[in-house]
Amino acid sequence: MTTTTGVATPRSAAELSTLLGQRPGRVRLVGSGSRQARLPAPPMALHMALDGIAAIERLDAADRTCSVDCGVRREVLDAELDARGLELPCPGGGTLGGLFASDPIGAASPGGPCPRSLLLGIEAVLADGTRFRSGARVVKNVAGFDVHKLLVGSAGRLFAATRLHLRLAPAPRASQWFERRGIDHDEALTLLAALRARAVPPDRVQCERTPDGAFVVRGRFAGRASFVAASLREHGLTAGAAAWCDHLQPPTNGEVVAGMATLGSLPGLLALLPPGSPFLWHGGGRCEITMPDAAATDVLLAAMTAHRLHGHLVHAVPERRGLGTPVPPAHRRLDEGLRNALDPHGILV
Amino acid sequence: MLSLERHLTKLLGSGRVLTTPDALLAWECDGFTVHKSRPRAVVLPESTAEVAAVVTLLHGTGTPFVPRGAGTCLSGGPTAGQDAVVIDLARMRKVLQISTVDRFAVVQPGVVNLDLTAAVRHLGLHYAPDPSSQSVCTIGGNFAENSGGPHCFKYGMTQDHVLGALVVLPDGSIVRFGDPAGPRLPHALDLTGIFCGSEGTFGIATEITVRLCRDQEAIRTLLGAFGTMNAACRTVSDIVAAGMTPAALEILDQATIRAVEASVYRAGYPADAAAVLLVELDGPTAVVDEEAAEVRAFMAKNGALRCEEAADATERKRLWKGRKGAFGAMGRLNTDLYVLDGVVPRSRLEEALVGIAAIGSKHRVLLTNVFHAGDGNLHPNISYDGRDPEQTARVLAAGHEILRLCVDLGGSISGEHGIGSEKLDHVGMMFDAADLEVMARVRGVFNPRGLCNPGKVLPQRGACAEPAKWPAMVAKVLAPEEHR
Numbered sequence: 001m002t003t004t005t006g007v008a009t010p011r012s013a014a015e016l017s018t019l020l021g022q023r024p025g026r027v028r029l030v031g032s033g034s035r036q037a038r039l040p041a042p043p044m045a046l047h048m049a050l051d052g053i054a055a056i057e058r059l060d061a062a063d064r065t066c067s068v069d070c071g072v073r074r075e076v077l078d079a080e081l082d083a084r085g086l087e088l089p090c091p092g093g094g095t096l097g098g099l100f101a102s103d104p105i106g107a108a109s110p111g112g113p114c115p116r117s118l119l120l121g122i123e124a125v126l127a128d129g130t131r132f133r134s135g136a137r138v139v140k141n142v143a144g145f146d147v148h149k150l151l152v153g154s155a156g157r158l159f160a161a162t163r164l165h166l167r168l169a170p171a172p173r174a175s176q177w178f179e180r181r182g183i184d185h186d187e188a189l190t191l192l193a194a195l196r197a198r199a200v201p202p203d204r205v206q207c208e209r210t211p212d213g214a215f216v217v218r219g220r221f222a223g224r225a226s227f228v229a230a231s232l233r234e235h236g237l238t239a240g241a242a243a244w245c246d247h248l249q250p251p252t253n254g255e256v257v258a259g260m261a262t263l264g265s266l267p268g269l270l271a272l273l274p275p276g277s278p279f280l281w282h283g284g285g286r287c288e289i290t291m292p293d294a295a296a297t298d299v300l301l302a303a304m305t306a307h308r309l310h311g312h313l314v315h316a317v318p319e320r321r322g323l324g325t326p327v328p329p330a331h332r333r334l335d336e337g338l339r340n341a342l343d344p345h346g347i348l349v
Numbered sequence: 350m351l352s353l354e355r356h357l358t359k360l361l362g363s364g365r366v367l368t369t370p371d372a373l374l375a376w377e378c379d380g381f382t383v384h385k386s387r388p389r390a391v392v393l394p395e396s397t398a399e400v401a402a403v404v405t406l407l408h409g410t411g412t413p414f415v416p417r418g419a420g421t422c423l424s425g426g427p428t429a430g431q432d433a434v435v436i437d438l439a440r441m442r443k444v445l446q447i448s449t450v451d452r453f454a455v456v457q458p459g460v461v462n463l464d465l466t467a468a469v470r471h472l473g474l475h476y477a478p479d480p481s482s483q484s485v486c487t488i489g490g491n492f493a494e495n496s497g498g499p500h501c502f503k504y505g506m507t508q509d510h511v512l513g514a515l516v517v518l519p520d521g522s523i524v525r526f527g528d529p530a531g532p533r534l535p536h537a538l539d540l541t542g543i544f545c546g547s548e549g550t551f552g553i554a555t556e557i558t559v560r561l562c563r564d565q566e567a568i569r570t571l572l573g574a575f576g577t578m579n580a581a582c583r584t585v586s587d588i589v590a591a592g593m594t595p596a597a598l599e600i601l602d603q604a605t606i607r608a609v610e611a612s613v614y615r616a617g618y619p620a621d622a623a624a625v626l627l628v629e630l631d632g633p634t635a636v637v638d639e640e641a642a643e644v645r646a647f648m649a650k651n652g653a654l655r656c657e658e659a660a661d662a663t664e665r666k667r668l669w670k671g672r673k674g675a676f677g678a679m680g681r682l683n684t685d686l687y688v689l690d691g692v693v694p695r696s697r698l699e700e701a702l703v704g705i706a707a708i709g710s711k712h713r714v715l716l717t718n719v720f721h722a723g724d725g726n727l728h729p730n731i732s733y734d735g736r737d738p739e740q741t742a743r744v745l746a747a748g749h750e751i752l753r754l755c756v757d758l759g760g761s762i763s764g765e766h767g768i769g770s771e772k773l774d775h776v777g778m779m780f781d782a783a784d785l786e787v788m789a790r791v792r793g794v795f796n797p798r799g800l801c802n803p804g805k806v807l808p809q810r811g812a813c814a815e816p817a818k819w820p821a822m823v824a825k826v827l828a829p830e831e832h833r
Contacts, residue, residue, distance in 0.1 A: 062586065062696035063725070085592065106531060110452070111560055116533065116542055117509050132783045138692045140506070140724040141761040142495045142546050143768060143779050145788040145806065149508075149542030153533055170592035193450070199563040200632060227636045260530040262451040285530040310528060312536035324536045330524035335538045337794035342787070 009052045013125060013162035016053065020160075021129030026349045029156035031098025032073065038102075038155055040318035045349050051095055053162055056080060064168045065120065065137060070097025070161055081168065089113040089169040089203070091246055091282075096164055103153040104258070104314075105246060107284025108204040109219075110196055113169065114284055115152050122148040123163040127347035137165045150338065157349070158342045172203070172222035176229075177244075178237040179218040188215035189267060194235060195219065196263050196283075200227070204244060205283035207266075213276050218243050219283070248280050248288045250315040255297045257289045259304065259311025259325075272303045287311075294320060301325055353410055357392055357434070360402050365393040365440075376435050379422040380482075381771045382685060382735065383745070388415070388429035395440045397515060397523065397555040404553065405521030407434055408800060415802045416549040418458060418490025421482040423688050424769030426494060426548045426805060433803070436553060438489050444468050445556060452561045453512055453529050458489020458554050465559070474561040477504040480765070481673055492554050495546030497765035499597040499672070500629070502723030504562065506765070508545040515556035516544065519801035529558055543791065548767050549802040551795035565631035568596075569641045570665040573648040574622035574655040578602060581624035582699045585722045587647040588628065589695065593640055597629040598723035599672050602702075605679075605717040605730075606671075612681055614674025616667050619655055626722070627672055675719045676730070682715060685735035687744050688728055690766035691755030695725040704754045705729050712747035714740075726764035727755070753778055773808045 008024070010016040020027065026045040041047070054071035061084045068077055074093045081087050091108045092099045092115070100115045107114035121135025134147035151161045180191060188207055195201055195217075205219035220242075221231040232239060250256055261269045262285060269287070273279060278290040289311075291297040297313065297320075304311050305325045312324025327335070339346075351359070357366045367373060368390045378385040389412075394400045407414045414434045417427035429435045441457035444465065448454070449472055456465060462483040466475040479498035480486055486496070491507045492514065504510075513527025528534060532541035544551050575581040581600050588595065601609070606618045606625055618625050628644050630637045641658065648656045659665035671678075679686045693701040702718065705727070709716035720727045729751055733744045752762045756778045762768075768776060776785065789807055 060694065060696065062590065063694040064589070065694070103533070111562070116539060117505060126787070130783055130787075132787045133780065134784065134787070136692070136761045136779070138694055138725060138760050138764075140497060140501070140692050140721070140726045140764040142497075142506075142765055143761050143763045143772070144776065144784070145791055146495075146508075146543055146546055147787055147791055149539050150791070152539050152542070153535075154538060158538075170594065173592060196450075196452075197563070199565045223632075224636050224639060226639070227633050230633070230635070258535050260528060260535055262448075262530045264448060264450040265530070286535065310530075310534045310536070322536075327534060327537045328525055330518070330522055331526065331534070331537060331540060334524065334540055334794060338538060338791065341790040341794050 007047045007049055009049045011052045013053060013123060013131060016048065016050070016160060016162060017125050017129045017131050019048070020125060020127060025347070027127070027347050028349055029160050031071065031095035031101070034094040035098055035102045035104065039322050041349055048160070050097055050160065050162070057163065059084060061086060063139065064170070065139060065165065066168055067137060067163055067165050068096050069163055070095060072096050074099060082171065085171050086168045087171045088118065088166060090115055090118055091204070091244065093246065097161055100151055100164060101154055101156050101161065105282055105284070106286040107282070108206070109201050109283040110263070112203060112284055116149060118167045119148055119152060119164060120167055121165040122151060122161040124159045124161045126159050127343040127345065135165060139167055157339060159348070174225035174228045175220055175222040176232060176239045177218070177220045177242045178232060179216060179240045179243050180237060181216045182214050183217065185215060185270065188217050191217050191235065192263055201283070206245065207281045208245060209277070209279040211276055211278055245280060248278050248290050251290050254293060255291045255313055255320070256315035257291060257297060257300060257311045258314040259287050259289065259309060260285045261287055261309060265309065268307055269304070269309055272300060272307065288314070353412060354390055356406055357390065357403065360406065361392055361394060361399060367391040376417070376420070376429070376437070378428050379420045379425060380688070381423050381425040381428070381769065383687070383741070384425045384428050384770050386428055386430055388433050388435045389431060391435040391437050393437050393440050397517065400436065400517045400553055400555050401521050401523055403436060404517050404519065408520050408798070411798070411800065413800045413803050416493065416553045418487035418493070419461070419482070419485050421486040422490060422494060422769060423690065423766040424763070424771040426767050426769035426802070428770060430804065438487065438553070441555065447472070448529065449474070451529055452563070453558055454561055455556055455558050456488050458487060458492070458557060460488045462486050462488060462491060469561055473564045475564055476510070476559060477562045478507045478510055481676060488557055488559065489554055492545055492557050493547065493549045494767045495765070497721070497726070499599050499721060502598055502721065503594050503596045508542060510560045511541060511545055511557060512560055513541055513558040514544065514554040516552045516554050518552045519796045519798065527558065546767070547795070548769060548806050550792055550805055552801060567632065567634040567637040568665065569630045569637050570659040570668050571628045571630070571641060571644055571648070572618070572657040572668050573626040573628070573653040574619045575624045575626065576622070576652065576654055578624045578702055579699050580651045580653070581626045582702070582722065584626055584647050584651045584653070585698070586696070587650070588644060589723070591643060593643065595628050595640070595723065596631045597627065598721070599627040600718070600720055600722045601625045601672065601675060602718040605675050605719050608678040608681055608717065609671040609675055612674065612678035614670055614678050616671025618671050622654055627668060672719070679717065679730055679732050682732035683734055685733050687731040687733065687748055688766070689730070689748050689751055690763045691727045691729070691752050691760060692764040693725045693727065693755050693758045693760035695723070697758045698722060698725055701727060701754060701758055705751050708747050708750045708754065712743045714744050714747045721764070724764060725760065749775065768806045770805055776808055
């Protein structure tokens with residue numbers, strides 16, 4: 001365990017439990033520090049860096065599951081899985097703990113796998129140092145309440161998940177990326193609708209509007225070679241290099257709103273955006289919008305609220321982080337109740 | 350002052366409040382018939398507003414209540430205590446909205462699982478989770494139990510198909526979770542995820558938004574009959590190791606095959622086979638053709654006695670008829686059936702089956718096995734005469750040991766049936782006091798007074814590993830070391 005002024009680096013769940021049990025005051029859990037969406041930490045908060053808890057406990061190819069520590073980096077796990085013909089079939093990088101706690105992208109395709117569907121169970125530590133487990137290591141389990149599902153998107157405010165039990169998928173026998181650039185709004189939506197209507201859609205698909213107002217639709221077909229080739233032909237797509245984009249580039253002065261929209265609500269959302277605002281929509285429903293300034297963001301959030309769309313700021317000056325469309329009051333009350341129940345002293349910030 | 354029953358009648362009318370002992374008989378248990386209890390009353394609301402009004406009344410009077418769908422649960426989840434009111438949602442059976450563009454439907458909780466698929470079939474869509482009881486079980490019950498089914502190996506459990514819900518909380522307030530664009534709002538906790546599988550203890554879903562799947566171009570169903578169970582399991586391992594994810598991988602053992610073939614669910618399974626493996630492949634025609642050839646090769650490699658492929662939809666239905674009717678066919682074997690629901694890592698299936706057979710012999714119970722081999726989800730079924738207490742005790746003791754075996758092999762005490770009241774005494778095999786305390790805290794947020802489906806999922810504090818709810822005779826049957 002390493003502890004320097006303001007930063008602690010436990011090397012195991014036991015060390016983390018001991019550190020938290022010492023009541024160190026406010027604590028900010030940190031993975032690789034790659035997330036931008038979090039509320040600013042209070043100045044006196046101890047940063048608990050979890051990237052030192054980083055063992056891959058087991059990879060079970062026969063069962064298509066693995067158990068990994070929260071600090072394992074995505075690329076490290078991917079390399080191990082690749083060697084065994086497996087993959088973690090959701091996008092996103094950083095540490096595994098950070099990816100699941102922030103859930104910034106969701107699924108890469110309509111109905112596709114996402115952190116919440118891949119998380120089978122956890123071993124975790126409460127803010128007071130109590131260790132607990134939820135879920136299981138096997139692919140099917142309904143024993144007990146799924147407390148582990150609360151990890152996804154919790155941003156480290158409920159508990160520290162130190163080990164994650166994950167569902168894996170076989171690496172596809174063949175795959176091919178495609179990208180159609182420079183198309184207009186209507187053409188992009190038509191192509192997305194055609195891809196969405198397939199019985200087997202691309203395993204990754206996204207749509208981006210670039211600053212010049214043009215649209216790009218890109219994705220990947222995966223499966224057997226014959227299927228991949230036939231799918232590209234069916235939609236008149238040409239094979240290209242991998243071009244997936246997890247996030248929009250944060251602007252120097254502007255802000256980024258993250259939201260969610262179905263394909264059917266995309267035209268309505270696009271109509272709310274300032275012309276030329278960069279926009280990125282993942283096939284699973286999550287989207288990002290770059291806004292030129294705070295005033296424009298406020299107008300957009302108000303319009304999204306009126307259209308029953310959900311979004312919040314993920315890149316902004318610290319005092320504006322956390323702004324978003326309203327969460328329904330009863331929902332918010334439950335969210336706060338869960339925070340109070342699991343961290344009654346508000347230690348995790 | 351009006352009695353509670355009179356208040357309920359004022360809210361719903363006399364025809365939708367049942368209180369006479371005869372009328373309540375049908376609600377005394379679910380598919381887990383070991384635990385029976387006639388509720389105080391049954392109410393039949395037809396809207397979210399009526400559910401909220403009833404729950405507000407019950408909350409105000411401190412009356413426990415239990416939501417219920419079709420009562421097909423196999424773990425005692427919707428079985429109510431004598432002081433509790435059952436809120437039966439069977440009359441809330443409207444499909445409220447269907448979106449073909451975004452492929453979702455909004456349904457009331459009483460919509461029958463298979464009826465939803467029937468409602469969207471003409472659009473080339475279906476609802477994927479398919480519990481064996483899908484012709485009668487409801488979407489609300491599926492959501493509460495996080496139900497599975499044969500096709501969840503490829504398509505996932507109910508939680509993977511629910512996008513959101515309108516929920517009446519145990520204090521009568523109403524909250525909406527999720528959105529058609531996703532089950533978790535981007536700046537909120539995953540309430541849809543934690544609610545799904547909470548077994549009716551967190552509130553009552555009155556509208557559920559579910560994902561619909563596009564029908565696949567081709568479906569191929571293959572049957573392999575094997576001389577040994579190990580050969581069937583090895584074939585499953587080969588299929589998975591080859592990177593395939595069939596829609597379903599189901600195995601029936603010899604005793605089950607014989608029960609099925611002697612019943613109205615007769616499917617033409619070879620009665621001399623030690624195991625039958627059903628493999629269903631779906632997808633684009635060319636892909637399914639390639640996969641079917643590989644599956645046939647694996648069956649041959651493992652010495653299949655027979656390999657059969659359904660030529661058309663009628664034959665496919667026949668092959669599935671035996672599997673879907675397997676539990677019903679057990680009715681021929683004895684008066685009662687205890688359906689277990691353990692999970693083991695797929696790679697340890699053979700080991701688990703050997704152990705289960707040994708446990709069956711030890712306790713002298715009639716054991717049959719039907720299971721979701723792709724998921725490692727075992728359903729050992731014990732046929733017995735529930736009128737015989739000694740026999741019942743041996744059955745429960747065998748069940749206890751089988752679930753212990755599953756946990757010892759790295760698995761779970763329930764893959765899809767839930768804890769309910771049945772497995773309260775087994776939860777301690779998987780979770781310790783700290784784990785259960787965290788779960789209790791979460792339940793307390795939704796259900797602080799504990800009125801909503803009390804006594805389910807979590808054992809009483811300090812009693813998690815003790816078979817306190819069982820007949821005393823069970824404890825005598827179990828050896829002391831098995832009380833862990």
